[in-house]
Amino acid sequence: QSVLTQPPSVSAAPGQKVTISCSGSSSNIGNDYVSWYQQLPGTAPKLLIYDNNKRPSGIPDRFSGSKSGTSATLGITGLQTGDEADYYCGTWDSNLSAVVFGGGTKLTVL
Amino acid sequence: EVQLVESGGGLVQPGGSLRLSCAASGFTFSSYEMNWVRQAPGKGLEWVSYIHSGGSTIYYADSVMGRFTVSRDNAKNSLYLQMNSLRAEDTAVYYCARELFGDYGRSFDYWGQGTLVTVSS
Numbered sequence: 001q002s003v004l005t006q007p008p009s010v011s012a013a014p015g016q017k018v019t020i021s022c023s024g025s026s027s028n029i030g031n032d033y034v035s036w037y038q039q040l041p042g043t044a045p046k047l048l049i050y051d052n053n054k055r056p057s058g059i060p061d062r063f064s065g066s067k068s069g070t071s072a073t074l075g076i077t078g079l080q081t082g083d084e085a086d087y088y089c090g091t092w093d094s095n096l097s098a099v100v101f102g103g104g105t106k107l108t109v110l
Numbered sequence: 111e112v113q114l115v116e117s118g119g120g121l122v123q124p125g126g127s128l129r130l131s132c133a134a135s136g137f138t139f140s141s142y143e144m145n146w147v148r149q150a151p152g153k154g155l156e157w158v159s160y161i162h163s164g165g166s167t168i169y170y171a172d173s174v175m176g177r178f179t180v181s182r183d184n185a186k187n188s189l190y191l192q193m194n195s196l197r198a199e200d201t202a203v204y205y206c207a208r209e210l211f212g213d214y215g216r217s218f219d220y221w222g223q224g225t226l227v228t229v230s231s
Contacts, residue, residue, distance in 0.1 A: 002154065032215055032216075033213070033214045033215025033216075033217075034215065035215060035216070035217040035218070037155070037218075039155075044205055044221040044222065044223055044224055045147075045155065045205075045207075045218070045221055046221070047210070047217055047218060047219045050210055050213050050215060050217035050219075051213050051214050051215055051217070052215075054213075056210075056219060086154075088154065088155050090155070090157075090216070090217075090218075091215060091216070092215065092216045096172070097169055098157060098169060098170075098171055098172070099145065099147075099157035099160070099216050100157065101154060101155045101156065101157065102154070103154045104154040104155070
């Protein structure tokens with residue numbers, strides 16, 4: 001059971017937009033910044049979003065992040081088949097003194 | 111080019127020990143906070159441990175507290191994870207991950223390729 005809650009799966013057609021939610025509590029999302037990672041099959045995770053809504057160099061602006069209260073959202077527009085991957089949210093939990101991740105969301109581009 | 115290369119994984123019996131290493135290159139290792147993150151087969155990411163750039167502050171997940179020890183040698187650009195009293199549930203791919211410099215939260219901007227640890231008799 002993950003501290004952060006994500007939907008197990010989402011799907012959308014190529015070219016469409018999808019959002020992935022990440023729900024937490026006042027000790028984690030409500031108290032710190034959220035990151036998002038993409039993990040393509042058989043590879044290491046890749047940082048997509050940090051500090052709630054910032055993109056590292058090289059990440060296209062099709063990817064966006066937002067946070068409100070104790071929830072965060074990853075948005076992906078102009079979906080491509082290459083976006084099929086697992087997506088994870090993560091943040092610091094002040095009660096646990098630990099980094100916590102969501103359980104991951106598998107994106108299928110139909 | 112930033113590179114993180116883990117090594118030391120393998121098959122170990124329950125109760126055994128293993129030491130993982132992560133060799134860093136392409137950046138000033140001594141300036142960065144580092145972490146270990148693991149992923150059990152078919153499962154999600156689980157954070158394991160954090161160590162400050164100078165080694166002064168260390169955190170562990172409850173699941174490994176008292177069994178795992180993280181350390182670093184900045185002169186050798188290396189991060190380590192000593193794992194003792196290993197259990198079947200420690201079976202996972204172990205990644206070392208660099209923390210993004212200058213952000214407000216805890217984000218990992220570079221990851222190694224991972225090393226597989228299998229705990230089984």
